[in-house]
């Protein structure tokens with residue numbers, strides 16, 4: 176009822192990559208409740224996080240003043256009580272804090288400084304952050320959490336289809352008759368997208384779920400392939416081998432739009448389903464049936480998540496999915512396509528905006544002199560030719576003494592990085608750490624200067640969802656105390672580093688981005704204000720943008736996509752007598768990533784207040800454990816104590832651990848081994864031992 180609020184403001188949900196549009200109902204300067212708007216991705220729908228996970232912005236732990244570490248503070252560590260910050264920090268004016276932040280970084284200067292930007296910021300803020308590191312410090316050591324989620328998918332997509340974004344929106348499933356969902360749990364992680372997947376099955380669409388966890392979407396699936404952890408390539412190659420052996424591929428499409436088919440075909444001869452069945456844990460008949468279903472689809476789509484990407488063979492997993500779609504001609508038409516479901520609400524946009532060490536905005540290669548000279552002309556400073564370090568490489572470089580200062584905006588590596596004790600030790604070792612965030616995160620515990628930022632719903636800007644839809648977010652309420660928008664803080668810091676930036680509104684930044692980003696052609700701030708969302712690529716000023724791309728060839732040499740054969744690579748560490756179980760990590764419906772927001776959202780925290788992990792009931796019985804009991808999980812890197820739940824979706828011999836809980840941080844256990852191409856860690860496979868607590 177409109178009497179319940181003073182004002183309603185249209186914005187975008189701050190959580191997952193679906194990018195639901197929301198109407199924020201504001202009363203007395205606070206968001207009171209949230210409803211779904213008719214956005215292109217959500218058509219009025221919201222999940223529990225979007226609907227109820229908003230009051231963290233009014234939480235008493237919000238940072239309201241700049242902070243500087245006290246001279247007499249205790250040694251750096253994960254030891255700051257959010258209710259007692261002033262034992263470690265003293266409040267400072269913005270001028271004093273910005274001067275201290277800039278001086279500390281400048282004293283180190285050059286290659287010794289690195290930056291982590293955020294997929295939780297707007298496109299304009301991501302763009303300014305990478306510009307600050309590149310222009311202000313003269314190198315490319317800037318990255319963000321895409322490195323920990325879909326970097327391997329993006330590598331494989333750029334390599335084989337010429338673009339890192341999805342080829343079709345997830346809503347295109349309305350036009351499909353077969354869909355594969357692999358290595359993701361959309362009911363919990365992309366819940367509104369999952370509603371479209373369920374509707375697709377209600378219309379008779381064949382849904383094929385592939386995952387070591389038989390999660391909730393399996394109830395709607397024609398086939399559920401609960402394959403052995405890490406056996407993706409064996410399973411996918413066996414499916415493709417069937418398509419080759421039974422002549423089910425689309426020769427016309429392959430001839431017209433691809434290259435390297437003969438090499439792929441020859442390679443696949445070694446992966447007969449009967450030979451792969453034991454390796455992947457799926458019988459040959461099922462592998463063959465799935466191959467026939469997908470190859471026989473009039474229109475087929477493939478969706479994937481971090482179960483695919485977070486492996487040392489994550490790039491190979493994605494290469495297989497790309498090859499499978501290409502050999503069946505399932506790209507470029509309505510109801511077809513490749514769609515890595517993006518995690519954070521703006522991880523697509525932050526990546527597009529250049530928050531990546533090897534690419535300038537729009538994935539333009541930083542080693543290409545022409546690209547560099549274009550941006551150098553725009554910015555008025557030369558750009559370093561050498562690719563920068565990635566997230567995990569930066570933390571290794573801190574331990575090696577090569578990186579001594581960091582500027583971290585809205586990321587929480589003290590919780591999110593693999594083998595997180597190693598990451599925490601790196602943060603403690605830095606000579607100067609500037610953290611800009613809305614709460615005193617675990618990472619901010621280690622800061623020398625803390626800059627209080629405005630949250631989503633307190634600022635304007637554009638964000639880009641998993642569908643390539645650029646949407647506009649608006650400020651509904653003022654930021655608390657002296658907190659400021661990230662773009663404003665980064666601009667103030669840049670000016671103290673001697674750059675001459677004069678942005679006074681994010682629309683000016685967006686206009687500058689358009690000069691270097693062809694993907695934004697025909698998309699203007701005014702259009703976004705008027706229309707709410709425009710999909711890129713957008714062929715004309717009055718066109719809503721392309722839901723499906725590559726119908727007439729790919730942005731690669733001769734317009735051809737490429738088959739890249741993938742061999743089986745075992746997970747980095749094996750289970751053995753000491754560590755006989757496999758641990759995998761992920762999110763759960765109510766909590767978002769490292770928990771800094773959702774654990775401070777009253778409804779979500781009330782529903783899921785306690786650190787928990789899940790095991791199959793038979794596994795628990797075999798170990799003599801009961802649901803609800805505290806257990807110890809021990810890996811080669813550390814141990815945690817956590818409450819065990821029984822869940823039949825988890826394969827026997829596995830344990831699933833959400834990574835939102837600092838008191839039982841899953842990443843104390845995870846393996847930092849990297850995929851060699853995407854440089855993404857193997858979060859999805861760690862050997863562990865389970866004991867009673």
Ligand code: SF4
Pocket residue numbers: 188189190191192193194195217220221222223224225226364365366367368
């Ligand atoms: Fe927000 Fe994602 Fe839920 Fe939509 S599906 S309301 S974007 S968390």
